[in-house]
């Protein structure tokens with residue numbers, strides 16, 4: 539298996555002493571409620587209060603500032619103390635913010651993950667076993683009768699949409715400038731953005747490059763959201779849209795103009811291996827031999843840090859239980875094999891794009 543050096547060091551030999559391993563296993567066994575404690579310490583503003591009051595706050599002060607009962611605050615603070623989220627001064631019983639609490643409060647990635655995990659995934663993961671055994675997103679059911687999350691997206695409750703888009707945008711937005719530089723270096727004029735969603739990358743392209751035209755293809759529901767998001771914005775006349783469901787094997791890629799590049803950002807991870815090969819084959823039919831595909835993905839084996847690799851392998855289980863039941867965050871070996879199976883060649887892989895974790899795989903026929 540391919541692994542970046544840092545990951546190889548920790549994934550090929552046991553990193554923990556027995557005592558550390560036992561402690562971690564205990565933490566995992568309380569994972570669901572520990573997660574809720576973290577979320578609620580943010581939601582009730584307690585971590586922010588402790589951040590703003592460096593000398594600390596007593597339980598009574600926290601209770602009067604939050605309006606929560608003494609009982610509720612006591613339970614939350616004691617749980618947070620034993621989870622190292624806060625610290626206590628034993629001489630005056632004041633709580634202070636711990637380092638874990640600081641990161642829960644201030645790390646934008648952690649905040650996007652918490653919202654996504656609570657609003658989109660939490661209930662669905664209860665039936666992860668069913669999803670794994672049956673190969674369908676069994677956890678999507680509590681949102682309604684949908685085959686995949688993508689059809690449901692624009693009909694989901696507002697806070698669920700907000701958390702889904704917050705997560706999606708957080709992870710791709712940071713990478714757009716470097717991606718755009720790569721695409722522009724190849725003098726792209728007509729770009730096809732496959733799974734272009736609400737058009738954030740397309741807007742970035744037309745703002746930065748007065749000559750580029752971008753066509754987004756996506757499901758009709760997302761194209762509608764994209765048109766709303768783009769209405770009246772300068773450059774939006776150079777953003778076009780084609781509604782299509784690429785899961786339908788008979789759906790061909792658009793040929794309304796000669797595209798000189800195809801951009802797929804966080805798109806192929808929405809499909810099973812077999813579907814990826816089919817999509818790439820159909821896409822390659824509309825490009826010439828000297829045109830390129832730019833495939834941006836967060837490949838879990840190409841991460842420098844364990845938490846990043848772990849977030850990605852856990853995200854796979856969102857695809858399993860909630861999104862579609864059959865896709866995942868791929869690794870280099872698997873995605874390369876599928877690209878080759880579709881009759882394509884990998885020209886280069888650019889790593890550490892954006893705030894770290896993305897790779898852009900440049901592919902030719």
Ligand SMILES: C[S@@+](CC[C@H](N)C(=O)[O-])C[C@H]1O[C@@H](n2cnc3c(N)ncnc32)[C@H](O)[C@@H]1O
Nearest residue numbers: 688710733735756757760782783784785803804
């Ligand atoms: C994870 S989002 C990525 C969005 C955007 N490219 C980005 O990087 O932020 C995947 C996109 O693929 C689209 N998609 C999923 N299934 C699709 C299908 N069967 N046909 C066309 N588009 C699809 C979704 O609607 C969504 O916009």
